[in-house]
Amino acid sequence: MSTTMQADPATPAGSAAGLKPVRSLGDRSFQLLALVSGLLVLAILVLIAITMSQQSSQWFTSEGWSGIFSTDWDPAHNKFGAMTFVYGTVIVSVIAIVIAYPVSMGVSLLLNEVVPRRWAQPIVYVIDLVAVVPSVVWGLWGFLIFVPWLQITVYPHIASAVNDIPILGNLFGFLNGNYVSGASFFTAGLVLAIMIIPIVTSLSREVIATVPREDKEGAYALGATRWEMIRGVVWPHSQAGIVGATLLGLGRAMGETIVVALLMGSSPTITSHLFTPGYAMPGVIANQFGEATVGVFRAALIGMGVLLFAITIIVNLSARAIVNRNVRRIRGTA
Amino acid sequence: MAVTTDPGVVDLRDPSGWRQAKNRLAVGAMWFAFICLVVPLGFVLVGVIVKGASKIDWSFLTSSTIPPPTLPPLLAKIEGTGGIGAAIVGTLEITAFASVIAIPLGILGAVYLNEYGGNRPLARLLSFLSDVMTGVPSIVMGLFIFTVWVIPHGLTGLSGMAGSFALACLMLPIVIRSSYEMLRLVPDSLRQGSYALGASKARVTLTVVLPAAAGGIVSGALLAVARAAGETAPLLFTIGVVTATNGNLFSGPNTALSTLIFSEVLQPYPNAVAFGWGAALTLIAIAFILMIAARLVTARFQRYSR
Amino acid sequence: MEQPEQDVVEQTVSANLPRLETRVQPPSTVPGNTIFEVRNVSIWYGSFKAVTDVSLPIYENEVTAFIGSSGSGKSTVLRAFNRMNDLVPGARVDGEMTYRGADLYARGVSATAVRRRIGMVFQKPNPFPKSIYDNVAYGPRINGIRGKAQLDEIVEKSLRGAALWDEVKNRLKQSGLALSGGQAQRLCIARTIAVEPDVVLMDEPASALDPIATLAVEDLIRELKQNYTIVIVTHNMQQATRVSDRTAFFSVLTDSKNDTRTGILVEHGSTQKIFEDPQDSRTQAYVTGRIG
Numbered sequence: 001m002s003t004t005m006q007a008d009p010a011t012p013a014g015s016a017a018g019l020k021p022v023r024s025l026g027d028r029s030f031q032l033l034a035l036v037s038g039l040l041v042l043a044i045l046v047l048i049a050i051t052m053s054q055q056s057s058q059w060f061t062s063e064g065w066s067g068i069f070s071t072d073w074d075p076a077h078n079k080f081g082a083m084t085f086v087y088g089t090v091i092v093s094v095i096a097i098v099i100a101y102p103v104s105m106g107v108s109l110l111l112n113e114v115v116p117r118r119w120a121q122p123i124v125y126v127i128d129l130v131a132v133v134p135s136v137v138w139g140l141w142g143f144l145i146f147v148p149w150l151q152i153t154v155y156p157h158i159a160s161a162v163n164d165i166p167i168l169g170n171l172f173g174f175l176n177g178n179y180v181s182g183a184s185f186f187t188a189g190l191v192l193a194i195m196i197i198p199i200v201t202s203l204s205r206e207v208i209a210t211v212p213r214e215d216k217e218g219a220y221a222l223g224a225t226r227w228e229m230i231r232g233v234v235w236p237h238s239q240a241g242i243v244g245a246t247l248l249g250l251g252r253a254m255g256e257t258i259v260v261a262l263l264m265g266s267s268p269t270i271t272s273h274l275f276t277p278g279y280a281m282p283g284v285i286a287n288q289f290g291e292a293t294v295g296v297f298r299a300a301l302i303g304m305g306v307l308l309f310a311i312t313i314i315v316n317l318s319a320r321a322i323v324n325r326n327v328r329r330i331r332g333t334a
Numbered sequence: 335m336a337v338t339t340d341p342g343v344v345d346l347r348d349p350s351g352w353r354q355a356k357n358r359l360a361v362g363a364m365w366f367a368f369i370c371l372v373v374p375l376g377f378v379l380v381g382v383i384v385k386g387a388s389k390i391d392w393s394f395l396t397s398s399t400i401p402p403p404t405l406p407p408l409l410a411k412i413e414g415t416g417g418i419g420a421a422i423v424g425t426l427e428i429t430a431f432a433s434v435i436a437i438p439l440g441i442l443g444a445v446y447l448n449e450y451g452g453n454r455p456l457a458r459l460l461s462f463l464s465d466v467m468t469g470v471p472s473i474v475m476g477l478f479i480f481t482v483w484v485i486p487h488g489l490t491g492l493s494g495m496a497g498s499f500a501l502a503c504l505m506l507p508i509v510i511r512s513s514y515e516m517l518r519l520v521p522d523s524l525r526q527g528s529y530a531l532g533a534s535k536a537r538v539t540l541t542v543v544l545p546a547a548a549g550g551i552v553s554g555a556l557l558a559v560a561r562a563a564g565e566t567a568p569l570l571f572t573i574g575v576v577t578a579t580n581g582n583l584f585s586g587p588n589t590a591l592s593t594l595i596f597s598e599v600l601q602p603y604p605n606a607v608a609f610g611w612g613a614a615l616t617l618i619a620i621a622f623i624l625m626i627a628a629r630l631v632t633a634r635f636q637r638y639s640r
Numbered sequence: 641m642e643q644p645e646q647d648v649v650e651q652t653v654s655a656n657l658p659r660l661e662t663r664v665q666p667p668s669t670v671p672g673n674t675i676f677e678v679r680n681v682s683i684w685y686g687s688f689k690a691v692t693d694v695s696l697p698i699y700e701n702e703v704t705a706f707i708g709s710s711g712s713g714k715s716t717v718l719r720a721f722n723r724m725n726d727l728v729p730g731a732r733v734d735g736e737m738t739y740r741g742a743d744l745y746a747r748g749v750s751a752t753a754v755r756r757r758i759g760m761v762f763q764k765p766n767p768f769p770k771s772i773y774d775n776v777a778y779g780p781r782i783n784g785i786r787g788k789a790q791l792d793e794i795v796e797k798s799l800r801g802a803a804l805w806d807e808v809k810n811r812l813k814q815s816g817l818a819l820s821g822g823q824a825q826r827l828c829i830a831r832t833i834a835v836e837p838d839v840v841l842m843d844e845p846a847s848a849l850d851p852i853a854t855l856a857v858e859d860l861i862r863e864l865k866q867n868y869t870i871v872i873v874t875h876n877m878q879q880a881t882r883v884s885d886r887t888a889f890f891s892v893l894t895d896s897k898n899d900t901r902t903g904i905l906v907e908h909g910s911t912q913k914i915f916e917d918p919q920d921s922r923t924q925a926y927v928t929g930r931i932g
Binding site: 026027030031034047051052102106107123126128129135143194197230248282301305 | 567
């Protein structure tokens with residue numbers, strides 16, 4: 001593969017007309033190969049949208065718009081309303097980011113502003129460890145150890161303590177009688193939070209790193225303590241970006257399958273009580289796909305996959321827009 | 335001269351206690367946040383190691399039959415029957431094949447975006463889309479391959495290869511993104527030097543740019559492999575279930591550590607649960623090894639690029 | 641005029657020097673209180689010795705200028721006065737630096753307290769991403785002042801003191817980032833004097849500004865010295881002659897054997913003396929423009 005500048009023998013030496021580069025077949029095929037690889041991404045995304053929508057069309061024709069979003073999920077009786085699962089996905093993911101946002105913010109501020117550079121590395125390794133644990137292992141530990149522990153030693157006490165307080169009681173109190181479940185909205189949300197904290201932290205750190213050093217020095221020069229500097233200078237600069245990073249975590253939490261399949265209790269319910277079982281879209285798909293061999297049942301599960309696809313794309317788009325705008329504005333790079 | 339509070343000498347000690355207290359409180363809260371993260375990690379690791387280590391021995395790791403979950407634990411101990419060998423082979427094969435597909439394509443895609451595409455609308459669109467694709471849930475990838483591969487082929491579509499396709503879809507945008515970042519870091523002066531010698535763009539890319547970015551690209555690829563090895567959802571609908579090793583990736587259902595753990599968890603039988611722990615320990619070990627390998631490559635690469 | 645104790649000092653006769661054709665302030669009256677006393681101070685960044693054996697006094701209500709070529713340690717010494725070097729990992733100060741008699745680097749001294757009394761204006765104007773009002777009020781607020789009336793008063797006073805009030809009084813809620821370079825720098829000065837410091841340090845405050853804004857800042861400096869002590873680092877010799885009462889000239893000492901460079905204080909004294917009758921040949925060479 002080489003480029004040769006071939007002078008056309010018919011043109012007099014020194015004229016520019018004969019110096020057109022001739023690119024060998026190898027060069028062009030390499031470029032083509034690279035282009036095709038890049039286009040794969042587009043192709044796959046488009047295919048996902050088209051083929052999966054096709055496969056789930058039966059669901060739509062059988063239920064119609066109102067049916068799809070009804071809360072009635074009963075495969076035995078041909079009822080396939082997905083509302084309870086949408087609700088479950090939303091609730092569990094919101095719990096995850098409500099917990100992850102402050103923790104990630106604290107850890108990223110710790111790493112960027114408080115800890116001397118040498119000590120930051122081990123802490124980053126620990127965070128990477130959290131990220132590398134496979135979700136199925138979180139699910140295994142969660143189901144066999146965490147859930148029973150919560151059910152016996154934690155939730156009952158919290159529930160009885162707050163049961164009669166107006167709003168807290170609705171969230172964390174008992175649903176019927178003295179019933180709380182270890183496998184519940186809150187448990188799934190909690191474990192999801194742990195799983196998304198590494199990525200939210202890593203992105204938040206990038207955002208916080210863009211705060212100009214001069215601004216920080218300006219605050220210190222006025223006699224501010226470290227916390228006062230963070231609140232006065234770092235916070236305003238990075239707020240939007242951290243929100244974007246958290247939204248990205250939201251997208252991840254919504255798509256996570258095993259945790260919601262194992263730790264949510266697998267009961268399609270809409271309730272405000274977080275210590276009771278629920279169900280989310282990826283969970284029901286994973287758990288019930290084996291039984292859904294053909295027909296509307298399978299179409300419904302695939303259809304929920306399409307729904308999940310659409311929702312996570314929208315969330316991710318907004319998140320990236322916010323993060324990129326914040327990071328690039330200050331870095332000035334394209 | 336010591337700090338004193340004599341009148342006439344300036345007092346330079348800490349400002350009002352309240353401000354310092356707020357400062358310390360804030361820093362303490364940050365450490366608390368870190369602890370909140372470390373504690374569950376600790377519990378998981380300790381739990382998996384304690385519960386899984388007892389199950390692990392050579393026969394467990396290599397035995398190619400997966401016993402039914404109903405096998406009483408006593409029997410399992412005495413006869414040493416069964417192990418997760420089939421699942422290990424499955425995970426390794428499926429992940430390897432997925433990597434073979436996704437890594438070269440991902441690197442080439444990143445090459446297109448960074449070296450050829452530049453600022454053109456198509457390149458920007460593809461870069462944007464690959465960002466979007468990293469956020470697609472893994473279960474959607476599994477459903478996708480189920481839809482386009484398993485359904486048309488019927489039951490014969492269930493195979494290790496189908497699982498690899500799903501994992502490859504998952505890995506592709508990750509590899510593109512990390513390779514792209516690495517390629518961007520290669521200074522333009524390197525490219526210019528090569529062009530000045532009369533090399534074509536393809537040659538420049540292959541002989542100068544890619545080698546320069548090699549360390550970072552490899553490290554990013556290893557992390558993508560680690561992620562893929564641990565994934566469950568893409569395999570659930572694509573590889574089926576088997577109880578014995580299926581070395582053939584291309585025909586017949588297969589099994590993997592992640593799907594094995596998932597199915598064992600829900601079984602009420604103690605032996606099945608023990609299996610799950612052992613498999614989990616193995617899976618974590620594989621993921622850790624890959625992560626450490628990625629770190630080593632990064633460290634080596636940085637040393638050579640200075 | 642004191643001569644620092646150095647091994648390499650050449651006494652030269654300045655009779656053959658051309659006269660400096662700039663307006664130089666006559667020496668101020670007898671120097672007042674000593675605000676800073678610097679004795680044999682060396683400053684290290686890790687294993688790099690940025691500045692070696694500096695000794696000089698800074699007097700109250702005067703403008704002292706640090707001049708000299710790049711790398712001679714002027715900014716390093718300036719930042720040592722308000723302990724800004726603490727922000728650099730591995731920074732260390734040997735020797736003694738006292739402020740009104742108290743050792744700035746003694747154990748137990750709070751950098752925050754030091755910076756409350758010794759303010760700093762930076763080369764690149766760095767207004768916070770807040771409103772003009774909130775920029776100026778930031779300092780007083782963290783020092784506990786909350787009352788709106790009180791803050792209003794402080795903000796107006798500081799903005800007047802920085803000669804910015806008339807230009808911004810009707811748009812205090814506007815973002816500080818929207819101001820032009822010269823205005824932004826005066827905002828930073830207003831922000832600095834809002835906490836009522838004793839000393840204002842300025843690190844090349846006008847070098848990022850256009851000539852007109854520069855003159856405005858210089859006028860401001862001359863006014864401010866009535867109430868504050870000012871130490872200013874500048875690359876611009878004419879500026880030093882325009883605003884300062886005292887000047888200290890720094891230079892770079894190269895040790896070719898070990899291939900190290902470090903900053904040293906060559907000479908200091910009243911501005912008029914330094915520019916019209918310098919004692920050291922290096923000072924001579926610098927102020928007449930023979931070297932950078």
